Amino acid sequence: MSGGDIKLVGFLCNWCSYAGADMAGTSRMAQPAEMRIVRLPCTGRVNPLLVLKAFQEGADGVLVSGCHPGDCHYNEGNYYAHRRLELLSRMMAVYGIEPERFRYTWISASEGARWAETVTGFTETIRPLGRLNLAGGGARDDDHHQGPAAGSASPAEKR
Amino acid sequence: MRIGVFVCQCGTNIAATVSTERVASAAMALRDVVHAESIQYTCSDPGQRTVIAAAHKYALDRVVIAACSPRMHETTFQRTMAQAGINPFMMEMVNIREHCSWIHSDMEVATEKAIDLVSMGVAKVRGQTPLFSSHVPVVSEVLIIGGGVAGIQAALDIADAGMPVTLVERGPTIGGNMARLDKTFPTLDCSSCILTPRMVEVKHHENIRLMVNSEVEQVRGYIGNFEVDIRKKATCVDEEKCTGCQICEQKCPSEAPDEFNAGVGETKAISIAFPQAVPLVASLRKEYCRLYIKGKCGICKKVCPADAVDYEQEDELHTEKFGAIVVATGYELFDWRQAYPHYGGGLYPDVITSIQYERMLSASGPTGGHIQRPSDGAEPKEIVFLSCVGSRDESIGRPLCCKVGCMYIAKQAILTREHIPDSRTYVFYMDVRAGGKGYDEFYRRAQKEAGAVYLRGRVGKIYPRGGKLVVMGADTLVGENVEVEADLVVLATGIDAAAGAGSLAQRLNIPYDQYGFLSESHPKLRPVETTTGGIFLAGACQGPKDIPETVAQASAAAAKVIVLLSHDELETSPMIAEVNHMRCIGCFKCREVCPYHAIEEQGLRDGRRVAVVIESLCQGCGLCTVACPPSVISLRGYTDNQLIEEVTAVLR
Amino acid sequence: MVSTAYSYYPGCSLTSSATEYDISFRKVVEALGIQLDELEDWNCCGASPAPHHKAETLGVLLPGRNLHIAGASHDAIVAPCAGCYNRLKYAQYKLAGDQDIREQTSEVFQAEVRYQTEVLNIVQMLNREITPEALRERSQGRLANIRIGAYYGCLLTRPADILGFDSPRDPRKMRPLMEATGAEVPHFPFKTECCGSYMGLARKDILLKASHRIIEVAVSTGLDALVTACPLCHQNLDLRQEQINKAMGTSLRMPVLYFSQLIGLAMGISPEELELDALVVQPDMDRWLKGVA
Ligand SMILES: Cc1cc2nc3c(=O)[nH]c(=O)nc-3n(C[C@H](O)[C@H](O)[C@H](O)COP(=O)(O)OP(=O)(O)OC[C@H]3O[C@@H](n4cnc5c(N)ncnc54)[C@H](O)[C@@H]3O)c2cc1C
Numbered sequence A: 001m002s003g004g005d006i007k008l009v010g011f012l013c014n015w016c017s018y019a020g021a022d023m024a025g026t027s028r029m030a031q032p033a034e035m036r037i038v039r040l041p042c043t044g045r046v047n048p049l050l051v052l053k054a055f056q057e058g059a060d061g062v063l064v065s066g067c068h069p070g071d072c073h074y075n076e077g078n079y080y081a082h083r084r085l086e087l088l089s090r091m092m093a094v095y096g097i098e099p100e101r102f103r104y105t106w107i108s109a110s111e112g113a114r115w116a117e118t119v120t121g122f123t124e125t126i127r128p129l130g131r132l133n134l135a136g137g138g139a140r141d142d143d144h145h146q147g148p149a150a151g152s153a154s155p156a157e158k159r
Numbered sequence B: 001m002r003i004g005v006f007v008c009q010c011g012t013n014i015a016a017t018v019s020t021e022r023v024a025s026a027a028m029a030l031r032d033v034v035h036a037e038s039i040q041y042t043c044s045d046p047g048q049r050t051v052i053a054a055a056h057k058y059a060l061d062r063v064v065i066a067a068c069s070p071r072m073h074e075t076t077f078q079r080t081m082a083q084a085g086i087n088p089f090m091m092e093m094v095n096i097r098e099h100c101s102w103i104h105s106d107m108e109v110a111t112e113k114a115i116d117l118v119s120m121g122v123a124k125v126r127g128q129t130p131l132f133s134s135h136v137p138v139v140s141e142v143l144i145i146g147g148g149v150a151g152i153q154a155a156l157d158i159a160d161a162g163m164p165v166t167l168v169e170r171g172p173t174i175g176g177n178m179a180r181l182d183k184t185f186p187t188l189d190c191s192s193c194i195l196t197p198r199m200v201e202v203k204h205h206e207n208i209r210l211m212v213n214s215e216v217e218q219v220r221g222y223i224g225n226f227e228v229d230i231r232k233k234a235t236c237v238d239e240e241k242c243t244g245c246q247i248c249e250q251k252c253p254s255e256a257p258d259e260f261n262a263g264v265g266e267t268k269a270i271s272i273a274f275p276q277a278v279p280l281v282a283s284l285r286k287e288y289c290r291l292y293i294k295g296k297c298g299i300c301k302k303v304c305p306a307d308a309v310d311y312e313q314e315d316e317l318h319t320e321k322f323g324a325i326v327v328a329t330g331y332e333l334f335d336w337r338q339a340y341p342h343y344g345g346g347l348y349p350d351v352i353t354s355i356q357y358e359r360m361l362s363a364s365g366p367t368g369g370h371i372q373r374p375s376d377g378a379e380p381k382e383i384v385f386l387s388c389v390g391s392r393d394e395s396i397g398r399p400l401c402c403k404v405g406c407m408y409i410a411k412q413a414i415l416t417r418e419h420i421p422d423s424r425t426y427v428f429y430m431d432v433r434a435g436g437k438g439y440d441e442f443y444r445r446a447q448k449e450a451g452a453v454y455l456r457g458r459v460g461k462i463y464p465r466g467g468k469l470v471v472m473g474a475d476t477l478v479g480e481n482v483e484v485e486a487d488l489v490v491l492a493t494g495i496d497a498a499a500g501a502g503s504l505a506q507r508l509n510i511p512y513d514q515y516g517f518l519s520e521s522h523p524k525l526r527p528v529e530t531t532t533g534g535i536f537l538a539g540a541c542q543g544p545k546d547i548p549e550t551v552a553q554a555s556a557a558a559a560k561v562i563v564l565l566s567h568d569e570l571e572t573s574p575m576i577a578e579v580n581h582m583r584c585i586g587c588f589k590c591r592e593v594c595p596y597h598a599i600e601e602q603g604l605r606d607g608r609r610v611a612v613v614i615e616s617l618c619q620g621c622g623l624c625t626v627a628c629p630p631s632v633i634s635l636r637g638y639t640d641n642q643l644i645e646e647v648t649a650v651l652r
Numbered sequence C: 001m002v003s004t005a006y007s008y009y010p011g012c013s014l015t016s017s018a019t020e021y022d023i024s025f026r027k028v029v030e031a032l033g034i035q036l037d038e039l040e041d042w043n044c045c046g047a048s049p050a051p052h053h054k055a056e057t058l059g060v061l062l063p064g065r066n067l068h069i070a071g072a073s074h075d076a077i078v079a080p081c082a083g084c085y086n087r088l089k090y091a092q093y094k095l096a097g098d099q100d101i102r103e104q105t106s107e108v109f110q111a112e113v114r115y116q117t118e119v120l121n122i123v124q125m126l127n128r129e130i131t132p133e134a135l136r137e138r139s140q141g142r143l144a145n146i147r148i149g150a151y152y153g154c155l156l157t158r159p160a161d162i163l164g165f166d167s168p169r170d171p172r173k174m175r176p177l178m179e180a181t182g183a184e185v186p187h188f189p190f191k192t193e194c195c196g197s198y199m200g201l202a203r204k205d206i207l208l209k210a211s212h213r214i215i216e217v218a219v220s221t222g223l224d225a226l227v228t229a230c231p232l233c234h235q236n237l238d239l240r241q242e243q244i245n246k247a248m249g250t251s252l253r254m255p256v257l258y259f260s261q262l263i264g265l266a267m268g269i270s271p272e273e274l275e276l277d278a279l280v281v282q283p284d285m286d287r288w289l290k291g292v293a
């Protein structure tokens, strides 16, 4: 990404929102280009620490999107996601991040238009905010394995 | 690590807005990428061959394919990997079509984004390890819950395919609601004439084991390997000995409500539901039996010529293994009384339900096929039918349509004219829903041949006047109030799932709606599957249905079961959760959140209790990974490290 | 909010065509030892015409003013007339939910409108002030000779989501106190059927038919009287009963009492004090109270 541009990350569940984004593509719905989508099985897989990690590493906005309540492919994954992400969004200010920079939504596989609108709206919200400047500056260090998020997550994987 | 990147042009679909050449050369700069190229149609045969050749030539161990959505072609390229000798899970797809070329028009912007997406894919695949599907053996026996026409049909289909079936029915006989019907729309063939031969077939089929008076208590296990506890309730009659002579019923002094006849008439504490019951065996209901209430009687035991009565009989608990389960628990009628005080709320004996009327029409019913007013036994002349009582009524919170009401009212109106030629029938309706082969014609027959007067409007009130019932309604087509003095009022009451369907669904771990109807996995493409593998739905338990639809769905469920059980083994997805036992602290937070009960407690040799994932149950949602306080559960294919690498690849 | 007493809103009917309602209500309240403060300088609630006026706010402004005055001094306002009760609740609902209307109203009143005073109908208020057990104790089965039916009509329960009082299809809130009088209260299927309301002016034929049927069913149910909480219903059913009989060629007789009159009788207040003689169709008080000390 070029210098002053903003960087957005989207965590999308495979079954509803990722398919909704596919649908927007199939319908050729023009969207801003700042969004980078990460595919996950379920929003229930979204660890709040992963969201914070993204911010710490340079994301200027993070969007999480899954199936509508009641439609989760795994029955209740998005209910857990809802609770975790709601709490997270209330904590944003504590981390020195404008709350608008984090959003979670429910978009179904058939709601391509809604996905396109959501990306557009989200991008337009973040653009005026510009790059995220995390207080303390040094928080965004280059070795992500040292960060608080990775600190509790990564050793587990180093089997 | 040797990674190959293939950037698809998709003809011009991608190449028109993304410079695939530039993406490929940018990819070459990424760590561990040893080869990158742009291909015209990667999914085509020559395209796949190009990938395989490159894999051999550059000794690739990981591959990134930047093309369309993985939802489109992930399986295709996984197969390509297998052909190239690479573990299929060592391939990552990057979506540069739906998520890039198709939604952007500026070549520069789209190419930059595609490069970003490819670097994310490369970062992710670097953390990937080879995964292998495992195989679980499949039990070939099938459990069917509910012995209505749906359960009967599914049981016979599966049994005919040579698979052993256990049919569990909680009532004393199979047949369900269809056994209570007189004749059936739209052909007016007699319900028992078509149903009872099928019931007898069930009884005699060598592959079917019938368990009546039985209920499913607990379900453990997973697709291919369910373990089910079934309770067979004590009925004080030895099924093997009872000959169905009904002498006990004749001599029994204790009256009891007649459930089969929907409360029309009475029966005895020991009885057989109806003459064609299968099995034809008496059962005793203790709550009405004088012996159990007053401590003195025992007449049935004395009179039984077969010595079948056994007051000491106890419940039996059976634990059995099944490979698949079909749920066919059907429906029951909505209890209208609370919701419709303006129809008397049950105070007026001559306001009855459609199923009660059905029993009166039946020649083998409690009135011998004579239509009688419950209040005085007189033959009614003016009969009013009300549709949608407890259906399509937002004011009582029941917007659902019962689907069969319009049609069986037409049927009952026709049959009424046959039974009482000088009768007059009136039908208050909202719309007549007669979609179906021969259905509209049938409803017109009710009007033309049987002279039923159709009045479009809801009924506001029913009240008694001089031995009759005044039905006050509106004819909204004419715009006038109408009043009919009726001898008998028949309510087409709404349909609910069978009592206890919700709790059964919880035991089976399948979703259900607010009325207790069980939810299919997809309303169009997976109408008989549930979200739990190996559990299927048949009949009205899924939503209101008539008999043809019920039977069709039952056969569909049977076909699905037969396909499933035609394999000796099932392949399970390897993209599941895994616990690092060394670091598990045994808090079992993971077990609380797992929707599939896929996490078990296990003791280690050092005495620690840790969580283990049951591979065949885990569906790979990843809920547990987030719940785990020390983060020691990881989801294969989506580990924390992989996701962090994927995200940060473009941020730093 | 200063007073524990109720603010009392009699409304127009209770000061004109239905004075017996006003008087009997005051008698009962007095006997219960409750303080009623008649609302100062009250105005008409707007009745049926105001809400249909082309100035939409009129239906809120008129009852709203009464609420506003009551709000200065009382926590609760009681309106025995079902119509007034209905209008007050409607205004409250609009003022609470519609900011535009609230602002317009405040502008007219030249003050922030006070609309939160609790609005009670007579059944709610009496249910609050005397339990069925207490009434049973006082009445000692005084009305055991008779069978009565509650007639709720429309305005007391509809629209249910605004009034939040009782089920519009199967209201039951009058029943416990009615039973406590000692009288038998059989199922009366017409308890919510419309009496014809204000159609007396435009289409009297409709009104007479509607009211006739209510009386007819009351008679065939074997009732000795109907009990109502609405002056308009009362007027249609009692005052017009002769007209009804004439128009329909019948000779039905069905006394129609106000809820306050019934409760008063049960409490031992004399028929005269409760103005029972103001009724057009007179109940046979000798038979009703036969054997009562
Ligand atoms: C008045 C009326 C008239 C009708 N007339 C017609 C008609 O003319 N033509 C037509 O096509 N359709 C008609 N129908 C619809 C018809 O009845 C249904 O389509 C059909 O009965 C559905 O069959 P089923 O097997 O799904 O359910 P059901 O017939 O309800 O059978 C379900 C069975 O499961 C059992 N069960 C329930 N819960 C459990 C449990 N937990 N464990 C074990 N067993 C359980 C029940 O005891 C029952 O035996 C009519 C319906 C009504 C109400």
Ligand code: SF4
Residues within 6 Å of the ligand: B237, B241, B242, B243, B244, B245, B246, B247, B248, B249, B281, B282, B303, B304, B305, B306, B307, B308, B309
């Ligand atoms: S229990 Fe005995 S008496 Fe009763 S039906 Fe069976 S065989 Fe006949």
Ligand code: SF4
Residues within 6 Å of the ligand: B576, B577, B593, B594, B595, B596, B597, B598, B599, B613, B617, B618, B619, B620, B621, B622, B623, B624, B625, B635
């Ligand atoms: S990934 Fe989902 S299904 Fe698998 S064990 Fe974890 S919570 Fe259960």
